[in-house]
Each structure stands twice: as C-alpha cells, then as structure tokens.
Amino acid sequence: MNNSDFTILIAEDEVDIAKFIKLGLSEEGYRCLVVKNGEDVFKVLEQNTVHIILLDWMMPKMKGIDVCKQLRHKKNTTPVIFLTAKDTVEDTIEGLRSGANDYIKKPFNFEELLARVETHLRLHYKIDEIIVLGDIQINISKHSVKKGDKKILLTDKEFNFLTHLIRHKGEVCTRQSIIENVWDIHFEYDTGILDVYMNAIRKKLKLEKNKLIKTVRGVGFIANDE
Structure with a gap:
C-alpha cells in the first residue's frame, strides 16, 4: 500500500x-x-x-x-x-x-x-515494512531478503548487518557503530568479524566488492544504490 x-x-x-x-x-x-x-x-x-x-x-x-x-x-x-x-x-x-x-x-x-x-x-493495518538497496529488497516484517526475483537466505546476524547498512543508506557506518548496533557490544572489540560477515553477504547476494555496499578502508561500510 x-x-x-x-x-x-x-x-x-x-x-x-x-x-x-x-x-x-x-x-x-x-x-x-x-x-x-x-x-x-x-x-x-x-x-x-x-x-x-x-x-x-x-x-x-x-x-x-x-x-x-x-x-x-x-x-x-x-x-x-x-x-x-x-x-x-x-x-x-x-x-x-x-x-x-x-x-x-x-x-x-x-x-x-x-x-x-x-x-x-x-x-x-499489518503493513509490511520494506527497505530497498538497488535490486535488493528487504521485508523487515517477514524477515526476508530478495535480489531481483530471487529469495536470498541470510543468517540473523547477516540480515541485521545488511538491514543496518540499508537503513543508513548514503552514510558511512563505522565499524564500532555496527558492532554496537548489530552485535550489541558496547566496548572496544575486534571488528575483524565484520569482514567475515560482509564477505558472506556479498557472496550470497553475488555482489562485486564495491557494488551497492562499499568498504571504506579503516572506517567501515557505506550502502548506496549504485
């Protein structure tokens, strides 16, 4: 609607x-x-x-x-x-x-x-909340992800990581802010785990390294529709 x-x-x-x-x-x-x-x-x-x-x-x-x-x-x-x-x-x-x-x-x-x-x-009115990045569509209410017409299966952490980036589309999400908001860890933490999850997300979505989600070296990640 x-x-x-x-x-x-x-x-x-x-x-x-x-x-x-x-x-x-x-x-x-x-x-x-x-x-x-x-x-x-x-x-x-x-x-x-x-x-x-x-x-x-x-x-x-x-x-x-x-x-x-x-x-x-x-x-x-x-x-x-x-x-x-x-x-x-x-x-x-x-x-x-x-x-x-x-x-x-x-x-x-x-x-x-x-x-x-x-x-x-x-x-x-039980309206589905949907957020979009390029041809990626996330249905928050149903906890589902589609790329084009294909349904993509993500783990809970992958889903929350991707959702966080898309909700802040156009903004650089720092590694620490992602750890705090997605992992709920509010102290200094080795953020190298983010690269592991990002590699998994890109592989499942078949994304080129800096397509739709770009790595900002030493800072974090940024999602854009290009």
Whole structure:
C-alpha cells in the first residue's frame, strides 16, 4: 500500500498547528482531513474512512479525551494519537487509559510525529515494512531478503548487518557503530568479524566488492544504490 491509500484526520483547533501538520503529512503523500472541534470528528467519521486520528486534547464543543472515550465506547478501533500541551505523568496515563494509542507532547518535532504515524499504521493495518538497496529488497516484517526475483537466505546476524547498512543508506557506518548496533557490544572489540560477515553477504547476494555496499578502508561500510 502507498501513503496515498491512507487518510489521516487532524482534530486541532489551533490553525497554525493544523496547517503545519497537514502540510507535512500531505508532502509524505497522505490524504488529510482537518476539523477544529471535537464534535466534528464524528461527522467526518460518518462520511469518510479514516485510518488514524491526530487528536488535540483541548478543543471546543468536546474535549479530545471525551472524543477518544466515546470512540472506544462505540467500538471504533481507529488508532488515536493525542497531541497536547498537557505534560504531566497523570495526563499521559489518563490519555492512554481513555483508549489512545499514543501521546505526543507539544511542541513536537514533525519527524517524530511522522515516525509515530508510520508505526501505528504499520501495526494496526499489518503493513509490511520494506527497505530497498538497488535490486535488493528487504521485508523487515517477514524477515526476508530478495535480489531481483530471487529469495536470498541470510543468517540473523547477516540480515541485521545488511538491514543496518540499508537503513543508513548514503552514510558511512563505522565499524564500532555496527558492532554496537548489530552485535550489541558496547566496548572496544575486534571488528575483524565484520569482514567475515560482509564477505558472506556479498557472496550470497553475488555482489562485486564495491557494488551497492562499499568498504571504506579503516572506517567501515557505506550502502548506496549504485
């Protein structure tokens, strides 16, 4: 599925914040609907299929907390993410207990909001997370690797090593950072083992030495689509 297949309802009475969120999500390809009060959430839901709701806590006519409680009372399971300036632990607990799936405190970073949206869409609608490097495709959800139309069998460490490099495509991943993130070893360690795994990955994927994954001598590795 593409982002354009998903509709996000933004329930926010602060116009500038609503515009900011809508602009960012629209640029990512999502279809966005905006309402300025709690009661209109239900009107939109009656006429549209909505896949996630970004819900301000303090809104006219009906507070977000009451909107969320009513949604869950009506057996509506649409993921709800609260956006609110209410930032005490008690507020967070109340919001989650009302049936919300997540809680983001204002002011927030758009990249964090986007990541939360992607996560809840993926979990709720069981969307496969797929990352790509050239003609290599990794399905994170199914823990599978394909090169072109051919399925490639990797060990868990090889899979995690390759995934780490592709997630940081275009960046040099240092040997120590790979050991820390893939091997979970947080102290000085002989990183020579990485060359053994990289040779195995290249052999299984039938990669030329510096094709798609390049060795940066004395530093680490970098993945690029060329």
